[in-house]
Amino acid sequence: MGALARAVFSALTCSAFCIGAGALHADDDLPSLTIKGLLDGRLAFTDTPRSWEDKGFGKTRYGGDATGDHRELARLAEAAAVMQAHLTWDLSAVVHITANSQQRHAVDVVEAYVQYKPAPTGNLGVRLKAGAFFPPISLENTNLAWTSPYTISSSAINTWVGEELRTIGAEASAVYRSDTWDASLSAALYGFNDPTGSLLTWRGWAIHDREAGLFERLPLAPLPNFKVGSGSAPGQAGAVDPFKELDDRIGVYIAGGLNHDDGYKLRAIYYDNRANNRVFDGRQYAWHTRFGAVSAATDLTEGLEVVAQGMAGRTTMASFPTHTVADNDFASAFVLLSHTWDQHRLSGRAEIFDINDNDHTPDDPNAEHGTALTVSYVYRPTPTQRLTIEALHVNSNRDVRARFGQSRRQSEDLVQLSYRLFFSWE
């Protein structure tokens, strides 16, 4: 986000909370404030190439050292707080902030929105959301602060959603509730999502749990095409600023959801940021990014769940009548099985990810293909603690690595041990 947008946004967020803090006294206990949060201490054992976080070509959050050797790390993986101020019975404001040892600012805002959710008075109801929030794509990141109940690392799809997608705008939903199911249809208008697609193109898919704050910059490897004078994307900064408005065009998505009492859920979305991909602000290019995604989850038997999700789309940069500088099809899918018993949860996820490079730009080879397996065990000794051990194995083949004298095909292993402590205040 630009400086002006940042100032406006901060002002809006603060005023929402000033109202929350006591300016409005319509009812006895209103407005009321609830804060929930978590701290995540992490041990990571890596046997992988250098992580993309360190401007390497690895797909995981913690990778090897400069020479690609294995490392053992102890990190504050996440400190997150979700503050909800109920302004009236139907209107609430939510601010979700995060801190971790890898982000640009000490504290960043992940989500900040106002939600109007009246109690249903009939089968048909409405909901409105305005501000900055995640589009309704994931059936995986359903816990506090967009974490997953199943694993530490999100799937490739939802890792990308956490990095480059945020609805900075407004969403309206119609909800229909029957006796045994409810269905929703949502439409959103948004801005500040024009560089979305740069990271997916130039870094490729990744698998981790660090979602980007609104003021975050996500690192890119120093690709030759960024060179002024010789490159095909001259002047591109060494990091992606995903939440910038570059072309003053409004993006849209339409999403549908179904929750059935028999235990299954379905989600579908079509997203198009409608960017004018010939705009460049001196640091970031605008990318025209559009995709469809579907997901489903159900309980197979008591304690055994399955979650599946698929996404396919296309992102283009600098389209001219004669040629397009960057034109990539992207796709990914995963299946996750999870078994819970008492305070334990064991999950396994298999996924596949793909980028097809359709353009003929010689210095910009973005094709990749990969698979990943994640096995994770969660133990909840008390309701306020969660201990997770996760093994992640990624196999990927990415063309651009060859330009840096590396092997196209790389295999990565990351074992993480996470201790989470939850807190709440109301």
Added chain:
Amino acid sequence: MVRFGAARRFGFGLGILAFGWAAAAAAGTITAQINSDDGAAISDAVVYAVPVGAPAPLKPSKALMIQENQQFNPFVLPVQAGTAVEFPNRDSFRHHVYSFSPAKSFELKLFGGTETQIVTFDKEGVVALGCNIHDNMLAYIYVVPTPYFAKTDERGQVTLSDVPAGNYTVKVWHPNQKAGSEQKAALAVAADGATAYKAALTLKRDRKQKKPGAKDETEY
């Protein structure tokens, strides 16, 4: 907001006593066993007996639908049409209780602490309750046209006592019952002793109240 006073509670007590005494004159009992069609005992099934050819007397009784630990208690509450149900909030935080069922559509804004509000249910049928703040909260009030009702225990058993001798239609309702599998039977209740009733229900997949903090809910 209405709060129950001691005097009103005392009045209720007297009423129940008076009815109990009158009904005891020539009354029998109905003992019921409710199972699923595969033989498992079903709890929380409402069994009720509607008098044939005679109006059912209105027998006021005290009924509570409590909000506690981010859950409704009980999960199923049978009441006679005309009953005023109290909704005490025993949590320290707010609940926003609603129903849009045809039998009763209402909305209650319950502040934390010990706030109690009262809703009178005068139309027969199912009232599904939800909370606009806590999506996991779910409960049912089942409104019946008779004072002779009760719900089954863990063993699927229930006894309706003080049922005056006469002819009745006995019916069963359960929140997970499949549509079209409603059960009813004609039953003659004798002045003394118990009349037995058995029914097997076809159930849908189990629909229980979810625990707070379950998946989809905010963790912790």
